[in-house]
Amino acid sequence: MRPEPLRPTDPVRLGSYELVGRLGEGGMGTVYLATTPAGTQVAVKVVRADLAPDDEFRRRFRSEVARARQVPPFCTAEVIDADPDAEHPYLVVEYVEGPTLQQVVDGKGPLTAANLHSVAIGVATALTAIHGAGIIHRDLKPRNVLLAPGTPKVIDFGIARDIDGAHTANTSPEFMMGTVAYMAPERFGDDDVPLTAAADVFAWGGVVTYAGTGRTPFGGESAPATAGRILTREPDLSGLSGPLRELVARALAKDPADRPSARELLDLLVSSPSRPTVSALEGQPDLRAAANQAQSVTGLMPQPPAAEPNALVPAVPGLGEPIADDPVRMRRWFLPVAIAMLVFAVIAGAMLVVFSPRTGPVAGADEPSPVVVSSSPTPPPGPVLIADDLDNQRLWLAKTEPDGKSSCAFAGGELRVRIADTSLYKCRGPQDTLPDDMTIDVGVRLLTPNACAAVWFHFKVPSGGHLVRVCQNNIYVGAHQSTAVTVSRTLPLDQPVAVGGPVTRIGLRVSGDTVTVTRDGVELGDAPLSAADIKGNRVLLGIILDRDVPEAGAAQVGFDQIEVRGPSAR
Known part of the structure; x- marks a missing residue:
């Protein structure tokens, strides 16, 4: 993207950054090319001067900063710095060299088959992450896809929204948050219609169509047209x-329930098995690595296809034939669906952001009870769902x-995992929706005497989950x-867990209502x-x-090595 x-x-300076050119302008502000004191080029997004005093826009910008930090940098511009509370609030991200998809298609015409598949995979990778x-992006379009060296990057979360509780907040085609040509049908409805990630998948279909056909x-001749x-016509996919x-x-289905997820x-x-896709990945190792990383973030590693080179991809529930005996699942496209694999079946996840709530005091443990060793035979291991x-x-x-504690x-x-002045803390992990019955194997170490390693399962925000605490002298099972x-x-x-051991x-x-x-x-x-x-x-x-340990100070x-397996086949 060439600066103007x-x-x-x-302005010519913001904080320690020297502004040297303009990269773009949008509804919330302007993006500048800048240099750091060390001479590194960065992109700085600055809120418009007339909007900076507005508390609502500051709130949105602060939310944008928080969202941008949540998304893995392999598919977007990495966040470097931010000051949402400055006189002119700004966000600093890595400067990604490369034109936008819009510029390439406008200047050179539609992409070749191999390049088109690379863009399709790259944008799907970004949306998966x-x-x-x-997060829902809400404004995916060719202008927000940078054709960076290695792999495309999706940028501009200026009007993104959290998936949980997001709404359309649209009024008419003349005044909408987004770009009409890439907006899903449900976004033209009532304000109280919930917006789901399926809207971004619809936009993916529009972006790929534009990239391949121009x-x-x-x-239409106008935004309302x-x-x-x-709302009323089938897409023109000729080309x-x-x-x-x-x-x-x-992806361009009218009903969001009929669209695949970005992960699918x-x-x-x-x-x-189509040759253009294979060649796109083989020729671009960075793109392959990004796709693998996006898949691994949700816990499902790609498996080699077992079909012949020209065989069709098998139908997948939610993507192909309807699930006749489960109309609710047909409508709820974002629920987990079974992906047919050669070696084993795994579960693809509904994606929600992990949060760590403040908690009150932890309830004390009950009295130790006798250990009863189960006489039931150990079932054979099931398929690996998560391994890290x-x-x-x-x-x-x-x-x-932010407080560093x-x-x-x-x-x-x-x-x-470390805490100070709080009772518990959870790490951000995979978003997979796992089966009710499973096995979890994980290595733990107690690094301070006042710490217990915690494993939550069957967890869901905000209802919580079952909890196993591994402390020095006891393991506590509860909720x-x-x-x-x-x-x-x-x-x-019988033998305490050695601190630092x-x-x-x-x-x-x-299994069922019991954990062994x-x-x-x-x-x-x-x-x-x-x-x-x-x-x-x-x-x-x-x-x-x-x-039970009175020692003061931080706990760690x-x-x-964690491995989560599904239930055995038998």
Whole structure:
């Protein structure tokens, strides 16, 4: 993206950044090319001067900064700095060299087949990661796709919204947040119609159509005419062909329930046996790496297709044939669907952003109860759903709270969780929706005497989840709902967990309303899952303060190599 010269009214410096050119302008402000004191080029987005005093726009800009920090940088411009409270609020991101998709198509015409597949995969990769962070972009269009070296990047979250509770907030085709040609039909409805990530998938279909044909699929002479065509006509996909055309047609379905998710788009694009897709990935290792990382963020690793080179991709529930016996699931496109794989079936996730609520005091444990070793045979292992060595950012992510008192960080080849002046903390992890029955195996270390390693399962915001705490002398099984931590069973440890000692492997076999706990392969006993109103399906890792240890100061635990398996086939 080539900068334009600064205008006489433009600032020349913001904080420590020297502004040297203009990169673009939008409804909320202007994006400048700037240099850091070290001479590095960055992009600085500045809120318009007339909007800066407006509390609502400051709130939106502050929200944009928070959202931008949540999205993995492999598909967007990485956030470097921000000051939402400055006189002229600004956001600093990496400067991505490369033209926009709009500029390339306008200047050179539609993309070739291989380049078109690269863009389709790249934008689907970005949306998978964006939606995985719990965000809806709301303004995906060719101007917001940068054809950066290595892999396309999706930019500009100026009007993005959280997935949870997002609404359209539209009034008429003349005044809308977004670009009409790429807006889904549901966005032209009532203000109280909830907006889902399916709207971004519709925009993906429009962007790919434009990239491959040089025109939008519902082109009209005006914004109202285009909106009318989006609502009443089928898309014009002439110029597209093969499996990609079929995917675009699905993405442009009128009913959001009939569209695939971004993750499903990516899985089908990457594992499709069509030659253009394969060549696009083979020729661009960065694009392949980004697609793999986006898939790994949600826990599903791509498998080699078993079909012949020219075979069709098998139908997938929610993407192909309707699920006749489950009309609710047909309507709820964003619920998990079964992806047919050669080796095993895994669950693709509904994506919600992890948050760490403030909590009150942790309820005390009950009295130790006798250990009863189960006599039932151990079932054979099921398919691997999640596997992470926890030695660097992959499925679990590093984060530090603004006050610096709680953090998740990777050090010494493990995930370390630290708290100070709070009772518990959860790390941001994969968004997968997992089955009710599963096994969890994870290595834990207690790094301070006052710490307990915590594993949540069946977790859902805001209802909470079941909780296992591994402390020095006991393992507590119970539930965490709202701010209350309760205990249904205490499993005493014959040998205490050594503080700062070697990794202890903790196994949890969840079956029905019971969890069986093991330590280093030795079964300790069963515990009831008594909180019947817990209906979540996620696994989280974190820390809880051990109230039985009076030691003051920060508490810290470590996690090493986690594996989550589904139920066995039998």
